[in-house]
Amino acid sequence: MSDDQELVTEVLARTPGAFERLIARHKALVWHVVYRMVKHPEDARELSQDVFLRVHQRLHQYRFESSLATWIGRVAFSVASRHLQKKKLPLAESASDEEGDVLDDVGDGFDLEAACADRETVDHLNAAIEALPPLQRTLVTLYHLDEMGIAEIGTITGLPDGTVKNYLFRARQRLRQRLETRLGAIA
Amino acid sequence: MNTNDQDMRLQDEAERAEREGLAAGRDPRVDRYRLIMRALRQPLEPRLPADFDVHVAGLALRRDGDGIEDLLVSLLLLAMGVGALLFVGPSLAKMMQAMVSIKLPALPWHQVVMAAICIGVVWAIDQGWMRTHRDSRHS
Numbered sequence: 001m002s003d004d005q006e007l008v009t010e011v012l013a014r015t016p017g018a019f020e021r022l023i024a025r026h027k028a029l030v031w032h033v034v035y036r037m038v039k040h041p042e043d044a045r046e047l048s049q050d051v052f053l054r055v056h057q058r059l060h061q062y063r064f065e066s067s068l069a070t071w072i073g074r075v076a077f078s079v080a081s082r083h084l085q086k087k088k089l090p091l092a093e094s095a096s097d098e099e100g101d102v103l104d105d106v107g108d109g110f111d112l113e114a115a116c117a118d119r120e121t122v123d124h125l126n127a128a129i130e131a132l133p134p135l136q137r138t139l140v141t142l143y144h145l146d147e148m149g150i151a152e153i154g155t156i157t158g159l160p161d162g163t164v165k166n167y168l169f170r171a172r173q174r175l176r177q178r179l180e181t182r183l184g185a186i187a
Numbered sequence: 188m189n190t191n192d193q194d195m196r197l198q199d200e201a202e203r204a205e206r207e208g209l210a211a212g213r214d215p216r217v218d219r220y221r222l223i224m225r226a227l228r229q230p231l232e233p234r235l236p237a238d239f240d241v242h243v244a245g246l247a248l249r250r251d252g253d254g255i256e257d258l259l260v261s262l263l264l265l266a267m268g269v270g271a272l273l274f275v276g277p278s279l280a281k282m283m284q285a286m287v288s289i290k291l292p293a294l295p296w297h298q299v300v301m302a303a304i305c306i307g308v309v310w311a312i313d314q315g316w317m318r319t320h321r322d323s324r325h326s
Contacts, residue, residue, distance in 0.1 A: 020244035056247040110215035125226040144227035175223045
């Protein structure tokens, strides 16, 4: 029996401490999805709680067709999307809103390790990540921080693989543009 | 090669370089993407509170308890209803017979029915509005 199956069986059998272990195992993923989508810490905390209560209520419907993490991630994405819809906030932006090509040449002098250690550059990049549209923010986090594959991310968000790849590409391209704007400014 | 194809290649190279821990400094454009990928791997701030697991697991258990409580209350109400029906059944039957024998006044019944439907519709709309209003306040 896999870890997921064992844990789900224990939760459904109301084994003491089992649901707490499930939360501990998946809370980072839920937080990443919800916080990246809604950005507001208090709303994100409440919604994360709702996600787990919903998981608890519907766990008997989980059919082991995907990993438990993917299934829970899907619940989190759906709760967060509904919240954005209620607030009439856009999930993604239209292609016409995307910025044009990036500055191609900001000079060759770039020291990766020095840039990593430079607090201001890192803060600038974090602000640029925060400024991405909710869907792109979530996708880059699932891919880079949670190290999920394109197919898993597609299952969570309900997007085709090609669309996920395209969003990831555009998000990183936009971040490079923001970075180069800063590097251009301090050069 | 257009800008997007070139960027795609740079991103792929940056990802591979990060995964394999290659030395930086060969291509500044790849290194910029490597910096972005490192920033994206940083843990999120703020985080969930430390007692989140315990708190939410407790809430879920209490909800389970509420479910059983609701079921017991429903069963009790049902038993009370059946008991009351058995107790007042005979007298209720007599009362019904008496009511049937009463001649109803000649009211415009179709208008009464229409008025009842209108009241029902207005009440339903009002309930729906209140629920929407309450949800939007909570969200």
